[in-house]
Amino acid sequence: MTRKLVWVEQQRFRGWGCAECAWVFNPSGAPTGKSLDEAKRNFELQRDKEFTLHVCADQPRAKNEGTKHEVKQDWEKLYRAAIIEPDRSKVLQRVEVAEGAILERSRSLSSSPANSGKEQEAITRALHILSLLRAKAGD
Numbered sequence: 001m002t003r004k005l006v007w008v009e010q011q012r013f014r015g016w017g018c019a020e021c022a023w024v025f026n027p028s029g030a031p032t033g034k035s036l037d038e039a040k041r042n043f044e045l046q047r048d049k050e051f052t053l054h055v056c057a058d059q060p061r062a063k064n065e066g067t068k069h070e071v072k073q074d075w076e077k078l079y080r081a082a083i084i085e086p087d088r089s090k091v092l093q094r095v096e097v098a099e100g101a102i103l104e105r106s107r108s109l110s111s112s113p114a115n116s117g118k119e120q121e122a123i124t125r126a127l128h129i130l131s132l133l134r135a136k137a138g139d
C-alpha cells in the first residue's frame with residue numbers, strides 16, 4: 001500500500017496529513033531554526049519522520065466522509081420506509097426503528113455541531129412526522 005502525505009484543509013485543521021487515515025502532522029511548538037529556511041527544513045524533516053513512523057491502522061478513521069454520508073442516508077431511508085409502509089400493522093415497528101436511527105444520528109451530530117444545522121433541522125422535522133405516524137398507527 002502506498003500512502004501519501006497530503007495537504008489537508010478542514011474547518012479545524014490546516015496542514016499535512018495522511019491520505020489513507022486520519023493522521024495529521026501536529027508539531028508541538030513552533031518549528032525551530034536560526035533562519036526561515038532552516039525552520040522550514042526542520043519542519044519538513046520532522047513531518048516526514050513522523051509521517052514515516054505513523055501506522056495507518058492505529059489512527060481513527062475520521063476522514064471517512066463517506067461513512068458519515070451513509071449514516072445520514074441510513075436514517076433517511078428508514079424514515080422514508082416508515083412513511084411509505086402500506087401495512088398498518090408494521091408502521092409502528094418501522095417508526096420505532098426510524099426513531100432509533102434518528103436519535104443515534106442526532107447524538108453523533110451534537111458531538112460535532114459543525115455544518116450539521118441543516119440535517120438537525122431535517123431530524124427535528126422527521127421526528128415530528130414520525131410522532132404523527134405513531135399516533136395514527138396507535139388508533
Ligand SMILES: [Zn+2]
Binds near residue numbers: 003
Ligand atoms: Zn496513515
